[in-house]
Amino acid sequence: MADPFRILTLNNISPKGLERLPRDRYEVASDIGRPHAVLLRSFKMHDYALPESVLAVARAGAGTNNVPVAKLSALGIPVFNTPGANANAVKELVIGSMFLAARNIAPAWLFARGLTGDDAAIDAAVEKGKKNFVGFELPGRTLGVVGLGAIGVEVANTALALGMNVLGYDPQITVQRAWTLSSNVQQALSLDDLFARADFVSVHVPLNDGTRGLVNAARIGLMRRGSVVLNFARGGIVDNEAIVAALDSGQLHGFVCDFPVNALKDHPRVVTLPHLGASTGEAEENCAVMAAEQLRDFLENGNIRNSVNFPEAVLPRVPGVTRLCIANSIVPNMVGQISTCLAEAGVNIADLLNTPRGDLASPLIAVAGEVSQTSLDRIRSIEGIRSARLV
Numbered sequence: 001m002a003d004p005f006r007i008l009t010l011n012n013i014s015p016k017g018l019e020r021l022p023r024d025r026y027e028v029a030s031d032i033g034r035p036h037a038v039l040l041r042s043f044k045m046h047d048y049a050l051p052e053s054v055l056a057v058a059r060a061g062a063g064t065n066n067v068p069v070a071k072l073s074a075l076g077i078p079v080f081n082t083p084g085a086n087a088n089a090v091k092e093l094v095i096g097s098m099f100l101a102a103r104n105i106a107p108a109w110l111f112a113r114g115l116t117g118d119d120a121a122i123d124a125a126v127e128k129g130k131k132n133f134v135g136f137e138l139p140g141r142t143l144g145v146v147g148l149g150a151i152g153v154e155v156a157n158t159a160l161a162l163g164m165n166v167l168g169y170d171p172q173i174t175v176q177r178a179w180t181l182s183s184n185v186q187q188a189l190s191l192d193d194l195f196a197r198a199d200f201v202s203v204h205v206p207l208n209d210g211t212r213g214l215v216n217a218a219r220i221g222l223m224r225r226g227s228v229v230l231n232f233a234r235g236g237i238v239d240n241e242a243i244v245a246a247l248d249s250g251q252l253h254g255f256v257c258d259f260p261v262n263a264l265k266d267h268p269r270v271v272t273l274p275h276l277g278a279s280t281g282e283a284e285e286n287c288a289v290m291a292a293e294q295l296r297d298f299l300e301n302g303n304i305r306n307s308v309n310f311p312e313a314v315l316p317r318v319p320g321v322t323r324l325c326i327a328n329s330i331v332p333n334m335v336g337q338i339s340t341c342l343a344e345a346g347v348n349i350a351d352l353l354n355t356p357r358g359d360l361a362s363p364l365i366a367v368a369g370e371v372s373q374t375s376l377d378r379i380r381s382i383e384g385i386r387s388a389r390l391v
Helices: 069-074 087-102 105-113 118-135 148-159 174-180 191-197 217-222 240-249 279-300 333-344 374-380
Strands: 005-009 026-029 038-039 056-059 142-148 164-169 200-203 226-230 254-259 270-272 320-329 347-354 364-368 385-390
Touching: 005 069, 038 279, 069 118, 087 105, 087 148, 087 200, 087 226, 087 254, 087 270, 105 118, 118 217, 142 217, 148 174, 164 191, 191 217, 217 240, 240 254, 320 333, 320 374, 333 347, 333 364, 333 374, 347 385, 374 385
Parallel strands: 005 026, 005 038, 038 056, 142 164, 142 200, 200 226, 226 254, 254 270
Antiparallel strands: 320 364, 320 385, 347 364
């Protein structure tokens, strides 16, 4: 029996996920030595001394800002995440937040909590004060969704079910997500087009140089007066100063986000939540299960699903056939050099999958015959090879 894989956990991981790593094949602990893989949630890895034994890193969540992806790519280590595992949790909070903003629920609740006197006095104050919290209904209003990944698609489809008109914008939408998006979602021609036609805008994109400050003064100025912006993606996507100015001028009716800062948290037309987007027991379990299953498939079969730095590589497993899992820089004749090493050792290639991504490729090669340690070391010595192993 082969030695078990050793998994290092850098955060508490839901038992539902850890159950997917059978104890007869895996050792899982927070203090394990020479781990084959790392499983984490929010632990910040940028200054972490990564053991040389690590073959893969999996984050039980969608974002990977806490993981040194570029460094791991250079070492030939795939980083897995769990897109879509928390989509329902975030969707529910976004939809609930539209009601919060439209019906002025948060300020009305604060008003009611501050009432004093006997019940008759409270009743009188309620009748006098409720006019300050008149809201509006969602059917017939237009929601603009920026980013049509797993969460954006669910938000768009649910808003349609509530009777809203929905605009979507995502030039990089995948075929997989397009299949799940309702055909009634209208395509915005550009970000400016979306903002100009929307009563609500909800952003669902990662934070990077291209999305930082995506919601800015110019785009808010295009929106209909009295509109609402929602941000449950990342804080830097929205220009907070522009939000406050638009709220003060009446251009915006409200802003709901998951990222409290001093500029926002006390504003009467802002609802800031303490990063609750994926904070449900179900989402935590879904993320852990997905991360564990992807990690297991990679360690046992070499398959790569939902990696943020490696290309997708899924090859059906044939019993008894060895696999060679490689990560390499994109250089001429790389597959040819690998094939030559195998051929000179008398090993035939039964199947091969090689898909590039950026400056990296991850060939997955099924071989008919035994690959010796000498042949494996020879492949590892090829210029441009970042990692190579047998499964």
